[in-house]
Amino acid sequence: MYLKLKGGKYEEKMRKLTQFVLSIFDYLGQYPQFTEKDFFSFLGMDGAWFEMCYRRRPKLRTLLGELAQEPVSLRKRLFEAMEKDVSYIAHMDEEAFRFAESTLPSVILAKAAALTTYLYDEIFVKAEFQVEGEQMNRIRFKREFYRVNFPPDQRDVCPVCLQASGRLRENSQIDHFFPKAKYPALVFQPENLPVICKECNEADGKGQKDPMQDTDLTELFLPYRRAAEEETRMRIWLDGNGRHLQLVPTGGDGKVQKRIDNFDRLYQVSACWNRQADQYLAECGRIAGNCGSTAEAEEELRILAKNKRRMAARDKSQLIESRCYDYMEGEGHSVFLDECEKRLEEQRKLRQM
Numbered sequence: 001m002y003l004k005l006k007g008g009k010y011e012e013k014m015r016k017l018t019q020f021v022l023s024i025f026d027y028l029g030q031y032p033q034f035t036e037k038d039f040f041s042f043l044g045m046d047g048a049w050f051e052m053c054y055r056r057r058p059k060l061r062t063l064l065g066e067l068a069q070e071p072v073s074l075r076k077r078l079f080e081a082m083e084k085d086v087s088y089i090a091h092m093d094e095e096a097f098r099f100a101e102s103t104l105p106s107v108i109l110a111k112a113a114a115l116t117t118y119l120y121d122e123i124f125v126k127a128e129f130q131v132e133g134e135q136m137n138r139i140r141f142k143r144e145f146y147r148v149n150f151p152p153d154q155r156d157v158c159p160v161c162l163q164a165s166g167r168l169r170e171n172s173q174i175d176h177f178f179p180k181a182k183y184p185a186l187v188f189q190p191e192n193l194p195v196i197c198k199e200c201n202e203a204d205g206k207g208q209k210d211p212m213q214d215t216d217l218t219e220l221f222l223p224y225r226r227a228a229e230e231e232t233r234m235r236i237w238l239d240g241n242g243r244h245l246q247l248v249p250t251g252g253d254g255k256v257q258k259r260i261d262n263f264d265r266l267y268q269v270s271a272c273w274n275r276q277a278d279q280y281l282a283e284c285g286r287i288a289g290n291c292g293s294t295a296e297a298e299e300e301l302r303i304l305a306k307n308k309r310r311m312a313a314r315d316k317s318q319l320i321e322s323r324c325y326d327y328m329e330g331e332g333h334s335v336f337l338d339e340c341e342k343r344l345e346e347q348r349k350l351r352q353m
């Protein structure tokens with residue numbers, strides 16, 4: 001994520017739901033023979049809603065039955081792997097941490113993922129079951145996400161690409177940062193569920209990409225825990241191939257560049273930002289053309305840059321535009337002056353005709 005995110009009031013409930021799902025796998029790891037009586041007594045009072053779901057949904061019974069066909073020793077390994085993996089935030093600074101689920105045989109992992117994904121769809125997408133007397137659907141989750149992260153005086157934006165849209169709430173999706181198919185333990189884990197825009201989440205953006213591919217937790221910006229905005233700045237630079245906008249580390253931590261590279265690998269955000277920057281920089285160029293002198297253009301630029309900075313402090317969707325104006329005032333000032341000269345010269349020629 002680029003933005004630092006806050007969890008909302010559902011955070012604790014999601015954590016409990018994660019623990020409840022784990023207790024299903026705990027039972028499967030302990031009891032060689034699956035019986036409904038043992039199963040529901042093991043789940044206890046917390047499992048009342050789940051029992052109702054179990055009775056009404058043949059599909060759920062099938063998915064549990066398929067897992068129960070695996071050898072109990074393997075089911076025990078599955079539970080231990082899942083239990084370890086849900087604690088990943090506690091290990092976010094350890095290079096050696098590896099998710100245990102990815103070391104399991106693919107058949108049992110696929111069965112576990114089929115079960116947790118099914119529960120996610122029933123509870124979160126179809127919203128047909130109340131967990132402990134409360135609807136826990138994705139619409140409520142998203143509403144809470146926007147409420148805590150973007151107060152009423154701020155515009156909702158996608159925490160990855162910073163694009164704002166009046167319709168972002170409809171255009172938003174819950175991303176499983178660590179994908180459901182590979183990390184069944186993290187399906188309800190609150191730190192694993194940022195709300196991002198459709199473009200960033202779907203196939204052209206993140207899709208099913210695994211953040212852990214060829215890397216480790218220390219080299220990732222982790223939703224809700226480690227954000228790009230805290231460790232980087234946006235830099236615009238010029239070379240023979242044109243202007244580029246990129247994130248650069250602000251401190252000396254060698255990990256940050258890796259985090260930036262992984263962020264871009266996962267969401268392809270720099271392509272999207274550079275398209276925006278090209279457009280904003282061209283607009284800066286037009287200021288030069290609308291003024292009668294270089295001094296006048298510089299004054300206009302100074303006022304606009306100041307306004308943009310003030311707006312960007314509240315509205316993150318203005319951040320890239322503001323950075324473009326800063327660039328024209330600072331490092332790119334000679335480019336701006338050249339543009340001014342060019343436009344003024346064009347105007348002089350027009351007058352002489």
Ligand SMILES: [Zn+2]
Pocket residue numbers: 158159160161162163196197198199200
């Ligand atoms: Zn986005």
